[in-house]
Amino acid sequence: MTSTASITAGLLVIGDEILSGRTRDVNIGATAEFCTDLGIELREVRVVSDETDEIVEAVNALRARYTYIFTTGGIGPTHDDITADAIAKAFGVALPINAQARAMLETRWKERGIEVNEARLRMARIPEGADLIVNSVSAAPGFRIGNVHVMAGVPLIMRAMLEAIAPTLQTGKKVLSVTVKAAVGEGTVGGPLGELQLQYPDVKMGSYPQMGVNKVMTELVLRSSDEALLHEAAGKVREMVAAAHKKAGIAPPDGN
C-alpha cells in the first residue's frame, strides 16, 4: 500500500534492562531506519519500565497520536513479560490462549523436545481481536491490534518481525536527504543556513557538529520528499559553504 499523506509512527521500548543501563538498546536505531526506508515518519520514542500502568499509559498516548505504534520487549515466558497483559488492558479486551499461536509454539517445542509448561504457554496469550505477527526466527509470535504492533525485544527477532509487517504498512512519500560537509564550525554557517531554511521551508535543514574527525567539522543535512527542491536547496547550501571556506582561507573537505 502507498499513500501520499504523511504516515507517522511512535515506538515504545519496554524494559527495565534498558533503563538500568544493563542492556544497550539497538531497536530504536533499527526501527528509525526501517521507518525512514518506508517513508514512515518516526515522530516519538518512549522507553518505559516493566510496569503495567506505565505501558498502558504510554500505549494509549501514542496510539491516539500516530498512524502506527511499534512496541518492543516483554513478550517472553517469564513473570516480568507483561506487555501482552498491558496491551489487552489498554484496549479493554481479554487475553486468552490463542489457538494458532499455541499450535505454532507446540510444533516448535515438539521438534526440539521441549516440554509444554505454564510459563511457556504465556507466550500464546494474545489479546482478543489481534492478528499474529509470525516471524522467521522465533516461534513465539508478536501481534497487531488496532494500530499497535507488539514485537520482541531480542534485536534479531525484532528485525524479523519488522520485516514481517512491512508489506502490511501504508508507506508515505520517501524522504530523501543530501549531506553537505563543511570544514568550518557550526557557528560560522549557522547564520546563513538559518536564512536558507527560511527560503526553503519544505526542505528541513539540520546541522551536526563533528568532533575531531579529519577536517570536516560540520555536516549539514537537508531532507525533503521533493527531489527537485531538495537539490535546488542543496546547491544553495553548497555555495554558502564554499563562500565560508573561501573567507576562512581553507580548502573544502572531500565529498561535496
Next chain:
Amino acid sequence: MTSTASITAGLLVIGDEILSGRTRDVNIGATAEFCTDLGIELREVRVVSDETDEIVEAVNALRARYTYIFTTGGIGPTHDDITADAIAKAFGVALPINAQARAMLETRWKERGIEVNEARLRMARIPEGADLIVNSVSAAPGFRIGNVHVMAGVPLIMRAMLEAIAPTLQTGKKVLSVTVKAAVGEGTVGGPLGELQLQYPDVKMGSYPQMGVNKVMTELVLRSSDEALLHEAAGKVREMVAAAHKKAGIAPPDGN
C-alpha cells in the same frame, strides 16, 4: 547529598537525527549507567523531534513526574537548535543573553581566533533564573532550571556535563544486582522464577534470553537495594537453576 528516599529521573533526547536513524543514540545508555551508579532510578526516556511544542509538552510531562529531568541535544548555534527556546517557553521565562555564558564563549573564541556572530551568540541565550552547567570539553554551557538539566547532544560533551552535575544531585540508595546464568531456556525457569518473585517482592527479578551465546541461554538478573535480601534471593534462584540443570541432564554454565 544523599537520601534514602527514591530519587527518580526522566531523560528527554531531542533530535530529528535520532528519529530518522541517521545518528545512533548513545546518550540513553550513558545516562542510564550514570543514574544507576548514583542510585538514581531512570524511569522513562522520550525521544522527540526538533519541534518546540513537542519539547515543551514532553518537558512539562516529565518534570512534574520525576525528581530530575535530563535533556540532551539542540543547544548548538544553528536554527534547528531550539531547546533553550522550548525550555524557556515551558517555564514561562525570558531567554536573554547570559553575561557569564557570553564571557566564557568569547574567551574561547578569542583564544581560537573565531569571530563573534549572531549564530554563535545563540549559545549564550540562557533562560532567566537558570544556572549554567560548565563543562571541561566545550565552552558552550548547558543549564539547569528547576529540576531540568539541559545538556549537549554530542556524546563527549554530554558525558562531561553529566560529570559536572553529579555532585549537585541527590542520590538514592544504590541498587545492587546479581546475575545468575542458566543453560536452559526462559520457558524452563519461568514458572519457578515467578514463584520466587512472589516470595521476594523487594528483589526485582528479570529474565533475559541470550541468542546462541555459548551454552548460557538465559540470564536471570536480581536487583535490590537490600544487600542481604538480594543474596538470600540469589541463593534460592541458584538452587532453582541447579535443579533445572539436573532435570535436563546438563552441566551448568561457568560463572555461577
